[in-house]
Amino acid sequence: MSVKPTVVVLLLAVVILTGIFAINADYNTSNREVHISSMHNNVERSSIDPDKFLTNFDYGRVSVLDDGTVVREFTITAEDVTLEIAPNIYFDAWAYNGTIPGPTLRATEGDMVRVTFINNGSQPHTIHFHGKHPADMDGVFPMIPPGGMFVYEFTAEPYGLHLYHCHVSPVAEHINRGLYGVFIVDPKISREPAKEMVMVLNSYDTDFDRENNFYTVNGIPFHYVKNPIEVKRGELVRIYLVNITELDPINNFHLHGDLFKLYRTGTNHVPDEFTDMLTLSQGERAIIEFRYDYPGLYMFHAHVIEFSDKGWMGFFKVVEDGYGSDDSNDASAINSDDGN
Numbered sequence: 001m002s003v004k005p006t007v008v009v010l011l012l013a014v015v016i017l018t019g020i021f022a023i024n025a026d027y028n029t030s031n032r033e034v035h036i037s038s039m040h041n042n043v044e045r046s047s048i049d050p051d052k053f054l055t056n057f058d059y060g061r062v063s064v065l066d067d068g069t070v071v072r073e074f075t076i077t078a079e080d081v082t083l084e085i086a087p088n089i090y091f092d093a094w095a096y097n098g099t100i101p102g103p104t105l106r107a108t109e110g111d112m113v114r115v116t117f118i119n120n121g122s123q124p125h126t127i128h129f130h131g132k133h134p135a136d137m138d139g140v141f142p143m144i145p146p147g148g149m150f151v152y153e154f155t156a157e158p159y160g161l162h163l164y165h166c167h168v169s170p171v172a173e174h175i176n177r178g179l180y181g182v183f184i185v186d187p188k189i190s191r192e193p194a195k196e197m198v199m200v201l202n203s204y205d206t207d208f209d210r211e212n213n214f215y216t217v218n219g220i221p222f223h224y225v226k227n228p229i230e231v232k233r234g235e236l237v238r239i240y241l242v243n244i245t246e247l248d249p250i251n252n253f254h255l256h257g258d259l260f261k262l263y264r265t266g267t268n269h270v271p272d273e274f275t276d277m278l279t280l281s282q283g284e285r286a287i288i289e290f291r292y293d294y295p296g297l298y299m300f301h302a303h304v305i306e307f308s309d310k311g312w313m314g315f316f317k318v319v320e321d322g323y324g325s326d327d328s329n330d331a332s333a334i335n336s337d338d339g340n
């Protein structure tokens with residue numbers, strides 16, 4: 001007599017649980033083969049802010065030693081943080097200073113750089129800087145445990161566009177989780193004044209199956225499609241471009257409507273190439289410079305179409321005003337006299 005209600009309850013439980021698993025499976029499938037639309041709303045609640053990151057340079061707390069050496073002190077904290085990396089996609093990140101990418105550190109060649117690293121995360125981490133420095137400042141050893149601290153100190157050299165990232169194994173996961181940033185060393189002989197910006201090409205494998213689900217510039221897919229970057233016709237634009245994409249062997253950058261001067265690793269005042277296509281492997285970076293001659297909306301994107309379909313795409317909005325271009329934006333300057 002009492003069996004019938006029990007069977008009903010069991011059947012109901014089976015139906016409900018099947019529904020839950022079906023929803024989960026559905027979510028996982030769509031997450032793995034994600035195609036978010038570039039027409040989606042902006043991410044509103046994330047601490048990732050590509051507009052702020054684009055032109056935000058951290059020059060550190062500055063002091064000068066008796067011998068005239070400029071000291072630049074930075075503090076970087078690693079932490080576990082859940083970030084909204086695309087509309088309604090939340091990612092359990094490990095991040096420097098709570099965001100992806102970490103802050104863009106900037107010094108001039110010859111400066112003393114002192115970075116206090118505090119690990120508030122749940123995993124051991126380090127900061128490995130690209131550039132010249134002693135072995136004990138290389139950020140491979142020692143690993144800094146949760147709750148630990150370490151001070152990295154070295155002379156900023158050579159001038160160029162470098163990067164930093166965690167070097168704890170498995171390094172691919174520590175990078176995929178978000179532990180990287182840009183390190184710019186300016187030459188003592190300044191570059192020409194320009195509208196400067198930083199672009200980090202990255203990716204997220206959000207389900208940890210070693211296939212990337214999202215590709216971005218500066219942390220949020222399609223951000224600069226929805227929020228085009230405004231530049232003036234004729235003004236010199238300089239981009240510090242870094243590729244930290246994991247799991248795919250290459251990434252690239254294609255500019256529409258113009259060509260750019262290419263300075264590989266930013267370690268020379270003379271451009272290496274005049275082109276509209278740049279392919280970078282993991283950890284590679286370059287400075288590019290260009291001026292638009294015509295107003296309008298111009299796309300920039302990965303020429304790997306899978307990457308641009310999954311978020312690596314943006315627009316420059318070129319507006320009238322400020323036209324004063326000399327004719328330095330042509331190929332004739334390439335490999336001419338050494339301006340170094």
Ligand SMILES: [Cu+2]
Pocket residue numbers: 123124125126166167168174179
């Ligand atoms: Cu790490």
